[in-house]
Amino acid sequence: MNMRHTLAATVAAAALTAAALPAQAQEQFIPLLSYRVGDYAAGGSGFYGGMIDYFNLTNAKGGINGVKITFEECETGYVPARAVECYERLKKKNGGATAVEPLGTGAAYGLLDRVAVDKIPLTTLGYGRADSADGKTFPYVFPLITTYWSQASAMIQYLGSKEGGMAKLKGKTIVHLYHDSAYGKEPIPVLDAYAAKEGFNLVKIPIPPASGTEQGAQWAQIRQLKPDYVILWGYGVMNTVALKTARKTGFPVTKILGVWWAGSEEDVIPAGDAANNYVTMTFTPSGNYPLVEEIRKTLYAKGRGNLEDKDRIGSVYHLRGLAAGIMYVEAMRNAQEKYGKGKPITGEQMRWGFENLNIDDAKLKALGATGMMPVMKTSCADHEGSGATKVQKWNGKKWEPVTKDWIQAERDVLSKLITDSSAKYAADKKITPACAAG
């Protein structure tokens, strides 16, 4: 090859790189630590399917100011060690991860320290540490929309309103029937605080995670106690078994109030008739939203939808994934407003985006998602943003709303608990709580 050829080749290569660079730069990468096999596959495939559908919809509409969202899935099987490996594998890929959502308590704990070092926001939608709502101690953790503590507060308020006022709860007996793990124990401080405040009798009955399929003893105890209400704080097969066992022991299903992880189609359909009229909490009520219709039309009609079973479009887990997608996209849009429109953002800028989310009624209406999730507004002191939940009832075919309005968690009851608990974490980790700059 002579000199001239080399030169020409170099120029051509340089021109190609220059042409390719901007195109490459216009992408925003999200790693998805999904799980589509194992015990929790039903939840994982629905949730991540929803997130992917929303990202694809956003891309089909031209992205965020022209920036396309790219994503890559990595199978974790709900095993924390695998989730950490996936996170480490994907965090630097394609220009760096923008934010991460592991949808699993164990996995979230494994990532908690890492995200602060890597400056990648970690979202924990409706699970995780309730005290991470304190953005001063946990700048990179976002328990968006609501936490277990807000849920416990909303549950007691709902039961109070059912009795005709919080004062009427005095002297009543409420059973907290829970999955004996960090998950089931998380709300106990809040329930204890309410029991002391409102004067009801709180009985805590644990169900060992390994024996979720046999609850005869626990329900026999409940039958003896004759409680006014049973709060069912379960996960997976435990919920179905609880409903069936309640029916067998003759405990009325209308007196059971489930948490949002006990309130999906996957929990109630296997229980059959025993689940009719069962009520649970939710932060993404079922319904026919224009957004879901749009996804049907734009993606599924063209064979580009992510769920294999089309009956699951609009199911509880799918809606939760869509809600996560909305918040991710809005946070990116937010960050672009501040750091430059039409340019991909970094994890640090995404953190600002999440911390200054403002999804109001007008925004939800524009997205076609009015009522699909509560309105929310985050800040440094409040990484949760809402804390509002609704109550839904299973009518044998689908979930229908029970409460018309969103139930707002009583922040004054929770705030002291949150500050105390996050202060302890800060002391353990030798962190000085402060709002992040920027």
Place this chain on the structure above:
Amino acid sequence: MFYREAGQYKTSYADDGQIFPIRQDRYAIAVLLLVAFVVVPFTASAYLLSGILIPCLIISLAALGLNILTGYAGQLSLGTAAFMAVGAFASYNFVLRIPGIPLLLAFALAGMVAAFVGIIFGLPSLRVRGFYLAASTLATQFFIVWCLTKFSWLSNNSSSGIITAQPMQILGYTFSSPASKYLLVLSIVAVMALALKNLVRSNTGRAWMAIRDMDMAAEVIGFPPMRTKLLAFAVSSFYCGVAGALYAYAFLGTVEPDGFSLDLSFRVLFMIIIGGLGSISGSFIGAGFVFLMPIALNMFFGATGIHMPESVKSNLEQMIFGGLIIFFLIVEPHGLARLWQITKEKLRIWPFPH
């Protein structure tokens, strides 16, 4: 041809009793250690260190621990994860409640606590054997996890039983980068593996193996079964306890009691069955196989570029992994370590077999 010992004379008892009698083996292991200690920390990416090597080494240590009990002393146990949990929570409490305690001392003490718990739960082994013992060690698994969620003092009154590992500091140096954490874990694992290798070649190890092969006969020739079995439980639990402490401090950072579930115990048991019962290298090979193979398959499907739904990929990965386990167990029921040993024996006489 290259791998043979012709011309290597042993002229002293020390020569005869060394861990690797063949010179090539010694060189190979020296190079391996050199690479692991010097080359890897400087060249490996943060992903390789903190996503793969650190967890793999820690889980290997737990497999070593179980191999003492099951592989060498013949006592089947399903309580590995429980002993790891004891180690994790004990080290957390030592660091929390004794200000200024050296971290390595805290890990050692945590191992001691695990050893003590191991001795208590090893008591049934004096009466029951085999699968019956496995069932009784199941009790350990459930009792420990229950205990850790029940008594909130153990998790410093955390409302949900979660502990957050304190930063790791030794002599004023904070181990926070992946490379430093890796070196710390590697040092601990290497020292403990070497100690164990010598232990199993000593009187103690021979006593364990005698008990494993036939406890009645072992008793007749003078090994007290109670002392021998309980010692196996203690040493095994010590190793698992240290592994648990490292799992909390050097890998996850924040742990919940539920993370040390029966599922983890089973996985460690599969590691030593696939790697090789009663073999130090088998523990490492088995841990590597069970931990790395699914990740390798996952990456392989990602790299092929074949377009298929994510759920198909995930399920395919599990099916191939299961198939491989069956394949290896049929080819060599004594585990991958035995396969490696056979290869070495063949190599010694290659290319002129008898």
